[in-house]
Each structure stands twice: as structure tokens, then as C-alpha cells.
Amino acid sequence: MADIRTGAVTLKGGPIDLAGPALAAGAPAPEFTLQNSDLGDVTLADSAGKTRIIATVPSLDTPVCHEETKKFSDAVGSLENTEVLVVSMDLPFGQKRWCGAEGVDNVTTLSAHRCTGFGEGYGVLIAGGPLDRCLARAVFVVDGAGTLTHVEYVSEIADHPDYDAALAAAG
Numbered sequence: 001m002a003d004i005r006t007g008a009v010t011l012k013g014g015p016i017d018l019a020g021p022a023l024a025a026g027a028p029a030p031e032f033t034l035q036n037s038d039l040g041d042v043t044l045a046d047s048a049g050k051t052r053i054i055a056t057v058p059s060l061d062t063p064v065c066h067e068e069t070k071k072f073s074d075a076v077g078s079l080e081n082t083e084v085l086v087v088s089m090d091l092p093f094g095q096k097r098w099c100g101a102e103g104v105d106n107v108t109t110l111s112a113h114r115c116t117g118f119g120e121g122y123g124v125l126i127a128g129g130p131l132d133r134c135l136a137r138a139v140f141v142v143d144g145a146g147t148l149t150h151v152e153y154v155s156e157i158a159d160h161p162d163y164d165a166a167l168a169a170a171g
Contacts, residue, residue, distance in 0.1 A: 004127055009136050011129065011157045018136055019116070020123035023151050029054075029142040030121035034087060034110035037096035042085075042110055044146065051082040051170050052142040055161070056124045056135040059090050060098045060109070064137070064158060073106040075167055081144070082170050089113050089134050123153070137161060141169040 005022060007015040023030075029044060029052075036042050044052070055072055057065035065088070072084045084107040088095070095109035112118040112135065119125025124136045139161045141150035150169030154161050 016129055017127040019125040019127045020120040022123050025148050025151050027148050029146050029148050032118045034112055035092050037092045039092055047083050049144045053084045053170050054140040056087045056138045058131055058134040059088055073104045076106045079170055085110055087112055139166045
């Protein structure tokens with residue numbers, strides 16, 4: 001397992017451990033292979049040339065994750081050449097069901113359930129505690145060339161990210 005960072009993020013005030021490095025704007029975005037709702041593989045390179053907003057969430061079936069995904073879905077329509085990828089450990093079947101039930105079609109939900117590599121590479125894999133193997137809430141904006149232009153690790157998992165900052169970085 002990757003290096004463990006303790007205390008940078010909390011869950012209801014209690015520190016949690018995250019596996020992987022803390023990424024920063026200006027660095028290359030780590031490549032990944034995730035699974036979409038049709039069980040196909042999706043990589044970062046698949047959307048090269050576009051701006052990508054990658055939002056990691058613990059589960060679409062929680063209130064903040066639910067609202068966050070809907071906000072990004074509503075906002076992305078006004079951005080040119082931008083794709084929103086919402087990544088969780090939820091199974092692809094659950095992600096597809098959730099998007100259909102909520103009428104969310106402006107984002108691509110991706111599942112990291114097959115391995116912990118994505119969570120470790122982006123420094124969002126929760127290591128231990130009640131959310132073990134889920135992903136912490138974070139937002140990464142990646143430009144068309146694959147460089148991180150915005151990184152936010154939300155300090156309290158139950159809080160919302162800074163939508164305005166992420167959308168400004170994408171716009």
C-alpha cells in the first residue's frame with residue numbers, strides 16, 4: 001500500500017488515514033483505468049484534449065455526494081470542452097441506477113471498485129475506519145494536456161467542495 005497520510009481529512013471531526021500522495025496543481029494527473037456504468041474501461045487518456053473535473057466521493061447514496069454530483073451535472077452544461085468524472089467505489093450497477101433515478105446525464109460516473117490504484121494514485125483512498133476502502137471527497141481539475149490545474153482535498157468529508165473554485169479552474 002502507498003504511504004499513509006493522517007489527519008489532513010476528517011470524518012465528523014475525527015482524523016482519517018489516506019493512502020497515497022497529496023497531489024498539487026502543476027503536477028501531471030496520474031493515469032487510471034476505471035469502470036463505467038456499462039462495465040467498460042475508461043482511462044484519463046480517453047478524454048485527452050478536454051478539461052476534466054474529477055470529483056471523488058465516498059458514495060453516490062449519501063446526501064452530500066448526491067447533491068455534489070447533481071451540482072456538477074447542472075454546471076458542466078455551461079462549460080465548453082469539459083467533462084465531469086465522478087469517481088466512487090460504488091459498483092457500476094448502482095451508479096447507473098442512481099443516475100437514471102436522478103436524471104443525471106451530464107457527468108460520467110466511474111467505479112474504482114476493482115482495485116485501490118486510483119485512490120492511492122490520487123491520494124484519496126481511505127485506509128481504515130468506518131469508510132475503509134472508500135474514497136475521500138476531493139476535486140481535481142485536469143487540463144487537456146493532462147496537468148492538474150486545481151486540487152482540493154475537502155478537509156471534512158461531510159462538507160461540500162468549493163464548487164466555484166473548481167468551475168473557475170475548468171472555465
